[in-house]
Amino acid sequence: MKDETIGIQGLAFHEPLLFDQGSKGRTACSLPESDVPEVKPERLLPKKLLRHDIPGFPELSEVEVVRHFTRMSQWNYGVDLGFYPLGSCTMKYNPKINEDVWRLPGFSRAHPYQPESLAQGALQLMFELEQYLAEVSGMERVSLQPAAGAHGELLGMMLIRAYLESKGNPRKRVLVPDSAHGTNPASSALCGYQVVQIKSGPKGCVEPHAVAEAMDEDVAAIMVTNPNTLGLFEEHIAEIAKIVHGKGGQVYCDGANLNAIMGISRPGDTGIDVLQFNLHKTFSVPHGGGGPGAGPVGLKAHLAPFMPVPVVERKGDRFVLNHNLPSSVGKVRAFYGNFAALVRAYAYIRSLGPSGLRRVAEVAVINANYLMSQLKGHYHLPYDKFCKHECVFSDARQIPHDVHTLDIAKRLMDYGFHPPTIYFPLIVRGALMIEPTETESKETLDQFIAAMKKIAEEAEREPELVRSAPHKTKISRLDEVKAARQPNLRWKVKTSEPERSSSS
Amino acid sequence: MKDETIGIQGLAFHEPLLFDQGSKGRTACSLPESDVPEVKPERLLPKKLLRHDIPGFPELSEVEVVRHFTRMSQWNYGVDLGFYPLGSCTMKYNPKINEDVWRLPGFSRAHPYQPESLAQGALQLMFELEQYLAEVSGMERVSLQPAAGAHGELLGMMLIRAYLESKGNPRKRVLVPDSAHGTNPASSALCGYQVVQIKSGPKGCVEPHAVAEAMDEDVAAIMVTNPNTLGLFEEHIAEIAKIVHGKGGQVYCDGANLNAIMGISRPGDTGIDVLQFNLHKTFSVPHGGGGPGAGPVGLKAHLAPFMPVPVVERKGDRFVLNHNLPSSVGKVRAFYGNFAALVRAYAYIRSLGPSGLRRVAEVAVINANYLMSQLKGHYHLPYDKFCKHECVFSDARQIPHDVHTLDIAKRLMDYGFHPPTIYFPLIVRGALMIEPTETESKETLDQFIAAMKKIAEEAEREPELVRSAPHKTKISRLDEVKAARQPNLRWKVKTSEPERSSSS
Amino acid sequence: MRYIPNTEADCRTMLDAIGVRSSEELFADIPSKLRLKRGLDLPPPLSESGLKRQMSALAGKDADVDRYSSFLGAGAYNHFIPAAVSHLVFRSEFYTAYTPYQPEISQGTLQAIYEYQTLICQLTGMEIANASMYDGSSALAEAVLMAHRINGRQEVLMPRAVHPEYRMVCGTYANKLGLRLLELPYTDKGTTDLKQVKAALSPRTSCVVVQSPNFFGALEMLEEIAEAAHGAGALLVVAVAEPVSFGIVRSPGECGADIVVGEGQSFGNHLNFGGPYLGLFATQEAYLRSMPGRLVGQTEDKHGRTGYVLTLSTREQHIRREKATSNICTNEGLCALTATVYLSLLGRTGLRELALLNLRKTAYAKAAFSKLRGYEVRFSGPTFNEFVVRSKKRTPAQVNRALLGKRIIGGMELGRFYPELADCLLLCVTEENSREEIDALCKAMGGAR
Amino acid sequence: MRYIPNTEADCRTMLDAIGVRSSEELFADIPSKLRLKRGLDLPPPLSESGLKRQMSALAGKDADVDRYSSFLGAGAYNHFIPAAVSHLVFRSEFYTAYTPYQPEISQGTLQAIYEYQTLICQLTGMEIANASMYDGSSALAEAVLMAHRINGRQEVLMPRAVHPEYRMVCGTYANKLGLRLLELPYTDKGTTDLKQVKAALSPRTSCVVVQSPNFFGALEMLEEIAEAAHGAGALLVVAVAEPVSFGIVRSPGECGADIVVGEGQSFGNHLNFGGPYLGLFATQEAYLRSMPGRLVGQTEDKHGRTGYVLTLSTREQHIRREKATSNICTNEGLCALTATVYLSLLGRTGLRELALLNLRKTAYAKAAFSKLRGYEVRFSGPTFNEFVVRSKKRTPAQVNRALLGKRIIGGMELGRFYPELADCLLLCVTEENSREEIDALCKAMGGAR
Ligand SMILES: Cc1ncc(COP(=O)(O)O)c(C=O)c1O
């Protein structure tokens, strides 16, 4: 694509808040005429329970609502617009057919409490998806209930706690490597455990001796992320698992990065007792601008009695919901899980099949290593070895020019790219965490590499250009301090001017 | 919305041609495995009829195709993004529900030749739509076959010709006012008629005496547009019809502007024999960036024998296609019409009902006159009287500053608006033809008025700013002369570099 | 009024600004005898949910190719449409835009049309293509008129193997301008008789029309016909109703066609009970200025940035008025975009594989019918994805009725257009018909003989 | 591999650039005993059309609210969803974006969340709202933990009239942190007994939870309970599972709630067989820093242009880690956007009309059942769009089975959660249930008694 940059500028549209538009009495909905007696609400509800109006609530016609959100959508960057190498988030392409199938009436218009006999398709899908995920991860059972990765972590730790309680002592502490995602310690804490941080070794992996030192009979579990947040496979995972098991602890695996090893290595075969999947990463469920995702939890047989209810079971040729698990931890959300996300993951697995899933991992890793190999000479690479799904650079070489990771990230926008994850993992100062995924072409990677090199140059030649980036976006850097110091978290009816819509 | 302009700039994306991307062997489709014997094509077709490859044809994965068209879509302006006052085009809002219902499998996945017994829904819809359109227009029958307005004009003139032939003489000429849309004369010519231009009177309407002078036994018909392209109602239409009928001619009405008079006046009641509807204008069918639309033709009983086949008829409680019309003109396209467009128009009529359609006309006319009243002082208004659906200004006041209609149009883009129709109708030099439609709010009109006033100022104060507009769009004005002088109408396999994909 | 933002109050304010008391005054110019004195006689307004129910009820009365297995083709083909097609085509920036008269804010549509023109050239083997016509039949009619504009001749050779509705449309268009259509018979191969073409050719012949694959699904000998036509100074107009054939069949351009038209519905457009479809139109550069329809060209802005514009519009009605090459204005833009997206997804290998799959499945079905008691394959010529079967005992209508009971929609009954083929069915087999479906069809028809 | 652009050849080139012979070398760090020595045991890949058939076959086995008339509610409600909702929410710029960490290219999502937070504040009558929680039940659990963070107390008063699954989720979350849930009974009005609340309140009480409309559809006396709770220094946590009630029922904020949580599914989100749904979470400014979940705030850029950012993230896990107010990261963003679009469409008048319509239809149905032989309305308290019916003769299971025959999905059988209500059904009536449907239900149940 010659050397034009992908990032250019075009016409965009200013769009005020919903609340600063419209006029009294407008609505974009047309309800059916009431076909029952039009009794006055006062006759149906006690006066003191009645509400009469919602001042300031929107009053817009359909065209106004449509333009509002259409214009706003264009202010967003999405995977469908370009490269989104957000490390640890696996922003892969979301197949369009999956967006059609979850909307089939039998899925999207089915009520969670409708009779099992009238939900056999949904139950079969959940039953089979559990089997597929178990096979991919090497676990024995899978709970589809959690709504996201962190939710899965929480459930996973609850299972461990319930298991240990059944053995007489829930224990007190959980070991978490310093490279872990913030949700890991938070989930442990939410489950009533103190968190003990384990320092990663010089090669970016957790070292057995460090675990051995911290491990004792008060430690309930270790939470490892594998491949970890440096994009490295935890080489000693088996040995670590042995150490933890040796002291009666459990091994939790944060499976958010499963994309790099599907079909190649299975956590279940490496000594893991529990792990969560992030279907909105590995299994192509779109991230939705912040969810919904799904965070199923895979587990070994000894934890099965504690699974949340209900679980889907097969009875002959019928599928049923079993609510009756005496030692279940209970429930972590209502109903069965983020079903529409499960449908997409199921469709994804059926589309790729075994060979396809393995190919996903291979190409994801090839893409990541290709990026790493090409950028090495231009950015500091703290851990210089082959990576898996992502590679982590830092701003060490740019700091002398007073150009920082944040500046590099913002400048990437001008070149038409979404920035990588920045300042995470915490063990790398000024981290630039780049995950290309398998759905990016070599040409796209080359364009990104060219932009990164250009920015490295700019950092030396015209650092101000980088420091003041982005230049092509609708707005430039925002005052985050002001946002936090004087929180403005909602629109309010202006008291000065009489509230627009209530006039008349 | 204070005084920020709506037009701003944001990040856009460069996107090369399909043919300059991808790599050998990529595809975004996955066909089912062949479940029949994989016979070599040479065994099924004579060698000389076989094709082996299509050099230069695209080779892309799904994500590449999705980004290509998603990025390109953002270079477009559409009704869903903002005000689109393209005169004569009635760019009203296209209801979203209509886009869902035409896609119902029973409509979009139905084959035109499937048995009538299995197409009763589609046939009923066509039967009822014919009745609705007849009622709105005051005509007696309606053919749903034409694919667009011009197609309808052609069919309309064919009906007239067939009718006159049945009377023994098709006649030679057709009268067309100088304010008519180009399709009117072109359709007449395509139907074998010479076109005689009628000069509009000083008040912008066709004058009876002018028609009387041109009318004789060689004149087959007159084509009037009512309301006309100046946005004016042809006040003398009844008298004109009498004159033409008096000499045995027929009266065709270009009904593209029906939006202004729905429920208020019916062409059929004004002496019209034939007219076409533009469903993609009046009846909210989206214009699709250039179609498909639909141009049904309404006609009086004396023309019914000549309707194109088939026509939908009711037999008891069943609907049938009648192919057997001995004096039919034949067909103007295969099958029955742009059915998916008919579905939308049907849904639109059923949503608004009689009161709604009348309200459409009222508000469309109020909006147009409001615009006219506010811009009058700032732009030259050649015909200063109340208008119907649109008002036509000119650049007469800006020409002294060497600012022309084209410049004003381009500058509007910077303010976030689509320009009006320009340089049409031809009888107004430098015409700016503004049709707001009923789906625009007063606030939007006020924003547009403010922009137009600002531009009038700019034309005086900083004309160069206007002449060099647009400034915020992805590209600025294009070299149209070059485009016409050295036509480049397609991508070609570069002969210099060995053709990308055929390598290997 | 969810589609009409302005409330009574808003209108009031505007009427005041205009300086009238009521909207009535704005309609004062309409003579009262021309006013409608009553409300329109139409059904009352429906709520959105009511509308949805009403439309679903209507649609529910129709069969669709999801609930039936269908073997209908005859100019409208049931091909699988990848999900990405509608996700992209129904981006509102595309479908709520008008014809791209203002290039600076229409580059999405314009670049897509330029790509479409290129794809159609690549498929047809022609030098230039326009931005679309209404459908295959009207495109053919316009091609016939164009040939007449080019060589001023009056006669059109029109084989009976051309789609009957296309022939009818050509007739309807052509006779207004005094052109005459001469029919040409078909042989037992189901193709047009070359000898007859040669015999019919004369200095009056403006063009020879050939459809290939023709209405019977058979492939015509284009090269030979082209040679004959050119020999007589006539043009060859080739019509292609099933463009998936371009993936495996030699292009008309290579065979010497002067104008190639076609129906693009197969390329990602729904069956839509007959429309909207997509008129393909391509020709040679030499005929550029006689060509109907819109054209997009590549050019650049003052900063040298590449861009696309509507060009050569001096051929068109809005400039040339009655002297235009056609009256077409609104065309089938979104269907052309659909085809562009569809073809981008299939691409170089996909289209070929798809065509091959159609060819093979049809060959499989044909073989089955050649063995099926009570039936015979009517024509011997090579076919793409359609072929004609003769029913020796039951009438085609009886056969089809029997099939409906098995939720199979059989072939088109040819008697309607060809009295001499009253005992024949035109069957179409695409990638959407599984082998099981084909076997079920044979079994059911075998039973129904 | 239509989702994987890079071909073998592309990979080859990249491997060369990396300097390895094969991708194997890139996996060398995985000890071979940890490698999978076989292929995954999964079904073979499906073509896109094959996948579509497979998924349609599965979905076809389920009932849906289009093909059945349904009276199920109980935390998941069947409301009409205007077409514009999915047209806007499924703009790919929205659904293919990640959490808006980079505000300059995420303003669409961010402004929408700011609008969402505002709408939720307006509906609940609270001062601040977050960007969403997983669902209503987990939002309630988080509210209970938040109350504990605020006042350090250990006891939670949990009425049995709260959705049983919500109570279960609260228990699952709370007991890990040593919180105790005390159940409170319901009266014959179907509401929580104020006397019992007062009796149970103590200095140990962290919060009183109330659902209103509660699981039986009845409206609780929030004001009185708030007063009692506050009197004992406890917080009032109000849960709303059917937020359409906000259109006609006095807001919890006005009644003195300290935290309001709810299930936002009713606002334009599909039933989805139980998920994804939308956890609403609102509270008073005073508790801002103890609040879980993401928050969007308004600020400006260096040119003074208004913009929106994620803010106050020091409460969150990625900064605070184990000291965070919650572990939530990915939330239900797109469901929140859906609610925002839905509420914008209904607006100030629409939401009220909708609530009124639900209220009236339910009143109509309730009146019918109070007259229906063999049944009685179980509770006497005022209800919104759900109510409990007692079947005097047949068991609820028998009644429902009989209804299925008429393509009616009856009410939820309460015995599953309330042994003492084993003879009761919880019925829900929304604007999607026409009067005819309601009459048909009564008729069928009358027949089934
Ligand atoms: C390594 C890791 N673990 C856990 C999570 C949490 O997953 P979720 O955001 O779905 O709760 C994430 C995603 O942010 C992650 O990257």
Ligand SMILES: Cc1ncc(COP(=O)(O)O)c(C=O)c1O
């Ligand atoms: C007044 C008038 N007549 C006829 C036409 C032609 O209609 P269409 O473009 O649908 O062929 C148009 C639209 O351009 C028009 O504005």
